[in-house]
Amino acid sequence: MKAKRTSLNDIAKALNVSKATVSFVLNDKGDQFNISKEKQRLIKAKAKELSYVPNFFAKSLRQGSTNTIGLVLPDISNAFYAELCKTIQERLYDQGYNTFIVNTNDDAETEKSLMSELIQRSIDGMIIAPSNDIKELIPILRSTHIPVVFTDRPGDDETDFVGINNEEEAGKLIEEFTVKPKKILALAPHFSSVTTIQDRISGIKKACDIADIEFDVVSLEKDQGNVNEVIEKELNNGADTFIALNNQSTMPVIAALNKWGVSIPEHVRFIAFDDNASFAYMNPPISAVRLPITEIGDNTVARMYERLKETKEYGKHIILPCEFIKRGTH
Amino acid sequence: MKAKRTSLNDIAKALNVSKATVSFVLNDKGDQFNISKEKQRLIKAKAKELSYVPNFFAKSLRQGSTNTIGLVLPDISNAFYAELCKTIQERLYDQGYNTFIVNTNDDAETEKSLMSELIQRSIDGMIIAPSNDIKELIPILRSTHIPVVFTDRPGDDETDFVGINNEEEAGKLIEEFTVKPKKILALAPHFSSVTTIQDRISGIKKACDIADIEFDVVSLEKDQGNVNEVIEKELNNGADTFIALNNQSTMPVIAALNKWGVSIPEHVRFIAFDDNASFAYMNPPISAVRLPITEIGDNTVARMYERLKETKEYGKHIILPCEFIKRGTH
DNA sequence: TTGAAAGCGCTAACAT
DNA sequence: ATGTTAGCGCTTTCAA
Numbered sequence A, B: 001m002k003a004k005r006t007s008l009n010d011i012a013k014a015l016n017v018s019k020a021t022v023s024f025v026l027n028d029k030g031d032q033f034n035i036s037k038e039k040q041r042l043i044k045a046k047a048k049e050l051s052y053v054p055n056f057f058a059k060s061l062r063q064g065s066t067n068t069i070g071l072v073l074p075d076i077s078n079a080f081y082a083e084l085c086k087t088i089q090e091r092l093y094d095q096g097y098n099t100f101i102v103n104t105n106d107d108a109e110t111e112k113s114l115m116s117e118l119i120q121r122s123i124d125g126m127i128i129a130p131s132n133d134i135k136e137l138i139p140i141l142r143s144t145h146i147p148v149v150f151t152d153r154p155g156d157d158e159t160d161f162v163g164i165n166n167e168e169e170a171g172k173l174i175e176e177f178t179v180k181p182k183k184i185l186a187l188a189p190h191f192s193s194v195t196t197i198q199d200r201i202s203g204i205k206k207a208c209d210i211a212d213i214e215f216d217v218v219s220l221e222k223d224q225g226n227v228n229e230v231i232e233k234e235l236n237n238g239a240d241t242f243i244a245l246n247n248q249s250t251m252p253v254i255a256a257l258n259k260w261g262v263s264i265p266e267h268v269r270f271i272a273f274d275d276n277a278s279f280a281y282m283n284p285p286i287s288a289v290r291l292p293i294t295e296i297g298d299n300t301v302a303r304m305y306e307r308l309k310e311t312k313e314y315g316k317h318i319i320l321p322c323e324f325i326k327r328g329t330h
Numbered sequence C: 001t002t003g004a005a006a007g008c009g010c011t012a013a014c015a016t
Numbered sequence D: 001a002t003g004t005t006a007g008c009g010c011t012t013t014c015a016a
Helices: A008-015 A021-027 A038-051 A056-063 A080-093 A110-122 A132-142 A166-175 A196-211 A224-235 A246-257 A277-283 A292-310 B008-015 B019-026 B037-047 B057-064 B079-094 B108-120 B135-141 B166-175 B195-211 B224-236 B247-259 B278-281 B293-309
Strands: A070-072 A097-101 A123-129 A148-151 A160-164 A182-189 A215-218 A241-244 A269-273 A288-290 A317-320 A323-325 B068-073 B098-104 B125-128 B148-151 B160-164 B182-187 B214-219 B240-245 B270-273 B288-290 B319-320 B323-324
Touching: A008 A021, A008 A038, A021 A038, A038 A323, A070 A269, A080 A097, A080 A292, A080 B098, A097 A110, A097 B079, A097 B098, A110 A123, A110 A132, A123 A292, A148 A292, A160 A166, A160 A292, A160 B135, A166 A196, A166 A269, A166 A288, A166 B195, A182 A196, A182 A246, A196 A215, A196 A269, A215 A224, A224 A246, A241 A246, A241 B068, A246 A269, A246 B057, A246 B135, A277 B247, A292 A317, A323 B278, B008 B019, B019 B037, B057 B079, B068 B079, B079 B293, B108 B125, B108 B135, B125 B293, B160 B166, B160 B224, B160 B293, B166 B195, B166 B270, B166 B288, B182 B195, B182 B247, B195 B214, B214 B224, B224 B293, B247 B270, B293 B319
Parallel strands: A070 A097, A070 A123, A123 A148, A148 A160, A160 A317, A182 A215, A182 A241, A241 A269, A269 A288, B068 B098, B068 B125, B125 B148, B148 B160, B160 B319, B182 B214, B182 B240, B240 B270, B270 B288
Antiparallel strands: A288 A323, B288 B323
16 A cells, blocks of 8 residues: 655656666766756756655665664763764755764673674764674674774774763862862772773772872662761761762762762762763762763764765774863762 | 675575475574475584674565664653663563664754654654654654654544643642642743643643632753742742752752751652653752653553554553652652 | 466665 | 766565
8 A cells, every 4th residue: 555655767657767867867967977957956856846756775785884883872861872863864864974872780791792783784874882892892893894883982902982081080180179188089889890981999098009199999789778878987987078070979978978968078088980961969068070971972973974074093092071060069 | 804694595505405495493483394204403503603693684685674663762861761761661671672762852853854764764663752843753754654652742533642631640640739839830841832841831731720829930051050040039939939840950950948948848749740760869858749650661562562563553552550659749 | 286476565776 | 069877885575
């Protein structure tokens, strides 16, 4: 019952010209092939009249390319990735590319299989914020020759990357506190071995060593009761300065601090790495490092576009600066 | 340089059989076509050996279907839609479908053009949380014959829908307050004419009329200074009970209430429609209506699957219940 | 029990 | 200046 879509051939027949001519004209190669202006006009008019729409799949099959970029993200429901995803998708769309988004749930095996799937679909390029160690990914990456750009989480020196310098940005933080910290406690999300978190830890640690500040890290459990206990213990151990290592670990810590009646910034100081819309509304509003999400997205797509169009050279790392948002807790 | 992918033909040649035979076997129709067990085994082994991967586009072209569902969402960076998107994508993937996500930014024109784009790509079905009025969408929907399921925001009686009964759920809320409200103020996000918000308003209004409670609605500006003013004015007008009509309007109101030193739930009561992860960590934690996001996603995909596979009948509305999360502000 | 061949809609090399 | 034609890789009807 489905009314058949107009095809190139329909237009060609209606006008008594060849498919090739129609194809040229409709792909704006009319002049290049010296098709007469009049005929071009006619063809375009007829295409409109029959509401012709090119068949994407026939085109892809013929050309061997799909105009689609695969986007591999750890968790699309995390505010950071949701925003990044939106930006990347929009920019790609502006360039005429479609985005095929897959979600790995930060699971290494899922990621590997999804990546293979994507490659099998003849995508033209892949943008990835990897959950796996780069070493695990190399075999998969080797099996294809499409450009790959890493975003947020780096690969190695051979792979393109757009993101921030987590170590440096985290290290700079200890100078922002209004009171010199005695002991800094970094709060890591549960089970997080991803490089971004590890780099942030190492940055803070190094800075603390130099400034002669005591330093410790704890990993937060999902259970709030547990978080409360941990924070109480650390408070007793002299921690007076807290840095949440990502947006997910912020709220539980603030809640625990509130529970023990510790006032911020009078008794202790707090900074969140990775800002969140809600932070500005807290009481007091939470000081945070804003990751340049839009810029990361823009640059990632720009780099992908370069790789797609011109450059064969790879391994470029684009590092963007963060911004410290001074609010009421630092 | 790109190593050519193994094709059906490669396998056929290597084994000296026809493409057809290989195709049958690899699509598990070997028995149906009485291909000998031995040959089937051979073919499958060779396919594995050459790491054969079917060409998605050739298949789509030939079959005229793409195994892809278009998903049209207003704003993928909004927590509610991010979560919904994730669920729908996962379920669709489980069923062997791919999801093509597009983001309309709640802009009516963008939505219309993106929908047309999607249809042009020969998607097999479309799931949409529309920004446009259904009347605007009808011409576009008419131009195709693929199944369409509306999610979160309904179309009309002729279109499938999965979501909640906003009017009813909002109406029930007024019974939840621990103190009988004198005057309820509903807080709408800036410029929101979408039906979900309108239905929530009308539900509360009706319930207030019956219970003889004063009721008013205000639309919140982006600017917090403005929100503060509005809330102050309404406080002076006797508002003692606040209902945020979506998750975006919650934080600004809480911040304003804090600013004026109004304590919750002692002085005023507050409920948010649409829960958010951060609400549990606020002080006091925010009472909220939890939308059944996962269930909406599951049912949307299930319904789409039905439409794709069996049913020609449409216009089914699946209404799911919400859950009121009692925390500290109501 | 298997193979041959047509054709999905498009592009581009080659003719004319 | 425009037409002819050969596939891209796959499925499926028909023939053997």
